[in-house]
Amino acid sequence: MRPKTFRGGIHPQYGKEMTCHLGIETLPAPEQVVLPMAQHAGAPAEPLVKAGDTVDLGQKIGEAKGFVSVPVHASISGKVLSVGPVSLPNGNVSVAVTIENDGEDRVFPELKAPGDYRQLTPERLRELMREAGLAGMGGASFPTHVKYNPPEGKRIDTVVLNGAECEPFLTCDHRLMVEDAEKVVTGLKALMRAGGAEKGIIAVEVNKADAIKALEKAIAGDPQLSVAPLATKYPQGEEKMIIRAALGRIVPSGGLPIDVGVVVNNVATAAAFADYLATGMPLISRVVTVTGRGVKQPKNLLVRLGTPIQKLLEACGGFAEEPGKVIVGGPMTGPAVYHLDFPVVKGTSGILVQSRAEVAGGESMACIRCGRCVKVCPYSLLPNFLAEFAEQGNLDQAEAYGIMDCRECGCCTFVCPSRRPLMQLIRNAKGKILARRRKSG
């Protein structure tokens, strides 16, 4: 059977062979962590501690503010050095709590394991996912509990776990699925119970055969669960595309997965939920792939949140040569950074270092209307026209051509033979349109 997929998309050089076979190594906790209050989409958490306070491992140090928000927990035990603004790789500024490690990893005494999900009510599970500080670990970091509280009249019938990991170079989810398949499946079952879903699907690109095998074994014939092998193609893991591929359902333009009865979570999010239920330890660490030709010894590392990315690079032997570009996340969507003090946050899936020779560039030329962007756009948009309208500042026309359907996967920019910054122009115009909407209320 041909693996399922979607229309459009691209086949970049995957580069996953550098790390996909490497077991997850645990990075020792650093001397100091920086924990931003805005590690998730929505309202930043409110700090609960001040400089000089002593905190324990897993202790809540930031309280969720409003519904679309999650708490932040201490990823080490020690003394709070400061509470103040830091900049994030995506350009935003967030208040962050900096903690100095006392080396004791003293667990917060009030933490207790909620226990078996089957003994917990769906309502309780939804509260717990928030208490665990869960936000999507695939990169967008949307608070998980929000997805499980659908609006009136909407019902969840299927939970799709996203194990596509379509971003080139990243292998953190791959390794997690291979090494912790049981945990991923337990997390999925707990999520299904929380949402009242009768079906659970783990969607994985077929280039991860060992992960598919491990997951199938972990499912152990449960009739409600299945593994969906998907074609290896970017952006297979984009929410709407993975639903299209795994279930054949089409999320309406401007709509959400819940409109077709689906919630999508990253496999790492599910595993973190399973961890929390079993141990009571909230989300304080994650797997990060440190890779690229600019890294001496690429690795998959289990790291505490708040660890500066410099520590990860040091654990990998540092730069192999003068770096050309350092990217937090994958090469298609991750932001490039200019220093290495940025902390690992809930959505940090990788650190990619490109060599100088690899840095993509070239002069932007006029559009020759070749149509490659049209061909690859998963949303069937006309990126060339959208970028042109964006350049002209013609926001009305851009909206009429569906610019807000763009999910910024970057396929158009990847294929453009004239090296036009299509997605940057589109992203910029989208920002202006959103600002305009906010203004007009």
Next chain:
Amino acid sequence: METMLNPEVVVSSSPHIRSDVTTEKIMWQVILALAPAACAGVVFFGWHALAVIIVSMMAAMGTEAVTRRTMGRPVTLNDGSAALTGLLLALVIPPGVPLWIPAVGSAFAIAIGKQVFGGLGYNPFNPALLGRAFLLASWPALMTRWQWPANSLAWAGSHVDAVAGATILPLVKHGRLASLGLEIPLSQLFIGNVAGSLGETSALALLLGAAFLLVRGIIDWRIPTAYLGSVAVLALVFGENPLFHLLAGGLLLGAFFMATDYVTTPITPRGRVIFGLGCGLLTMLIRKFGGYPEGVCYSILIMNATVPLLDRYTRPRRFGEVAKGA
């Protein structure tokens, strides 16, 4: 380890990887795909044909350089588009023309057909075809002086003189072949051993190049399929041999290399189908009812003018878009 990165480390917006296909590579691959047809032209019509090709390409590139410099814009010879236009123009004019004809034609194609509009990417009409139309309108006698390759008229027997001055399309159109009781072997038409424009006669050579472009994903199959398909169907409707219409004249060159020019054809999949169908319809109307024996050049130029409209009204339905009124 320093935490501040060296200022030479690039910070830019995602995506950070690019496909290795560039405009430049595309243009040179199209030129490569035209090489068989150009070689066939030289084989059939002799060394003068090679001179026509060289002069045409040089004139196109020279005009590109001069016009860009005059306008104070970066000289974009490297993108290969001027060389391609020069080559295409050479392939669509008679092989025996004096050498100033391709020079003037290419200069017109680049200066008026392309740079006046802003250069590559902005011209509404196919520059090479515009150059050809200009030459045909200005020097009609020179542009319709045809030559048959040596020994290519054996099939005409004693009627050699009656057919030697024309290409095959007008001979058939005006019933001259039929009245002489002659029929041209289709195999000869296929390999290109007939009178015609320099690079249009050899279907074999053109199909080789076309296959290369299709396999490499450089041209979209929609336009040539719709174009050739509609020509074949209309030939049947008009009671003529579809194979003859596909092989004769400039159809294959036009359908695979002119009607697929990115800049002057639609960008939407449906728009491309309609564009191809329109080209086929106009070509057959001109061949059957028009004042000219051949209609490929004008049909493509006319359809070029409809491109903005086609793009506007054939936008693909967006993912998850609900039909209006549903």
